[in-house]
Amino acid sequence: MNGINAYKDPKLPPPIEVADGPEWVEALTILDRDVAHTLLAAARTLYPHDGLPERVYRRVILHFDRMASHSPAAAQSFAEFVDRADATMPLPFRELSESYRVAVLKEMETSAAFRLVQRSTVRFLYDDVEVWQAFGYEGASVHLGGYVARGFNDLDWLPEPPAGV
């Protein structure tokens, strides 16, 4: 552990709940379960953090599900992404080993569907408070008095700048 505690702003809604078992897909409202599993494999291939639990990637896919339910165009792009990812090799995308998954994604890089999946994974994965905690981003601070007494100047491995510089 890195000894920090990460906080979301208390005014914001809590993280999406996600089940630990395979029943997590029951929370999907619009995405097909095969599509969701393939997108999950894509998210883990795009941003592979071996130390992160599966549930943070599942939350990304539940965000995709919300996007798809708000936007038919997004739903269409997710479906296109999965169709293309599955059509490239003799195995479905999510059954491929990592190097083959990477190769498939590289081939798709210039497509609008890839762009949506890649950008949206960044948008939601690195906005997850469990990821913040893992990577040392403490987040919201005003409700805790800011960082003025919580380490805004505690770096001690370089010389201290002269006062008033």
Add this chain to the structure above:
Amino acid sequence: MTQYELDDAGVVVIIGSGAGGGTLAHELTRRGVDVVLLEAGKHLTAEDFVNDEWGGYEMLSWLDKRTASGDWRVARDHPLTPSWSCQVVGGTTTHWSGCCYRLIADEMRARTVYGDIPGASLIDWPLTLDELEPYYHLAEAKMGVTRTNGLPGLPANNNFKVMYAGATALGLNASTGRQAINPIPYDGRPATIQDGFTVTGDKVGSRWSTLNVEIPRALATGKLELRPQSRAVFIEHDAAGKASGVVYVDAAGTRHRQRARAVVLAGNCVESSRLLLHSASGMFAHGLANGHGNVGRYYLRHIIQTVWSVFDKPVNMHRGEIMTGMVDDFVRHDPARGFAGGYYVELNSMGLPTTAAFLDPGWWGRDFAGVIEQYAHMAGMLLSGEDMPQAGNRITLTDELDAFGVPVANIHYDEHPNDLKMRSHGYKTMTAIHQAAGAKRSIEAPAYPASHNLGSNRMSAKAEDGVLDGQGRAHEVPNLFIADGSAFATGGACNPTLTIVALAIRQADFMTRQMAAGAL
């Protein structure tokens, strides 16, 4: 709040409540002028703001569609949001990081000092630094800029310690710089608690904004009517060619026409240019004040880029004020560097969500993952430098209409060779600073959606070179003014807000003198 009738032709109508419009509203009303301030966004308060990067972005940003073209990387990375400003009472002063540097004399004489640069359309400003300096003083006092008016500098934070160690090892001059953020209580506002969230609205209020300083004081004069959620869609003129009113749409979708004694556009570059281009008529066939075809042209967005570096030990750059550091060795024009103009290196931090999003949009895979996992060990710096005005870099109208029936704007930008030379020089400088402090890896990150939007309705001594005279008044429409960064004749290197505020104070002086003389 005071209310004015829609057919009251005695009011000055200001469109936009940010650094220029919000300041001008205060400066006019305290001189006794009646003002209606139209703001497209909502009137939020500190209570509404969140300490959350995406939450704040979605709450404050102007997210209406725009399109982008040209060879700038922003067109590829952010094709529908090439420019970044805010749609909220207070405008982009609800978002800014508070850097307050002055233009230098050479920058205001760019054509004379830099010479005739092929492909660039440089001009000198139609005013000198000597004329602007008294207003810089007034702006710094009202904004509470550190290291002015007896205020100390902000203290060194973790990210600055890295910058300082690297810069001093290279013999460069680093300091925590000047910001409109209180190191100690000032002007009724508290000292910073180093929360690191000025960019999402500043819940604490230690940073100057028009939302927390200028607009409340303007309202207290009894001379201001603030109309939030009022989207200006057209500027009308009379038979004599003077601006006569502004058509706007309220929150309920109802259209109104506010008559006006004078109209001031302060909607940031893209919106001010878009509104002028759209306000075409028989007399102004190509848009208001656009007889020379210069509205929207010479768009500038500064040379903005970031270097993020990874260190062996923790930095925790997210703790504390975001931009409290600068290196000013490269500000002055020096032909020996091989390019014209100069740049500031400024401290910059971001939280994990936006560091990941802007590190290199489109980058994925194990290499990216290995870098971003070390977020707590990352330090950052941003470059703000002068880009070259070019005739082809411009805001134009597309065939697509927005929800209000106004054409969506396109922003075209091609980088000038001088821009690319400065970018390369700047990346080398910033990387060298971090390497000198022990960085094990440095990443050259590209520009974000443009937040220093400048120049597209520029001031010029000669009408054929720009849109406005030296008071920010349209060459072709004597009671039409602009009070935002689009008025800049050239971009200079520094963050533009302080200059926008100084120009707005000066403009208020001019407008009230004109009114007293019966000329406005």
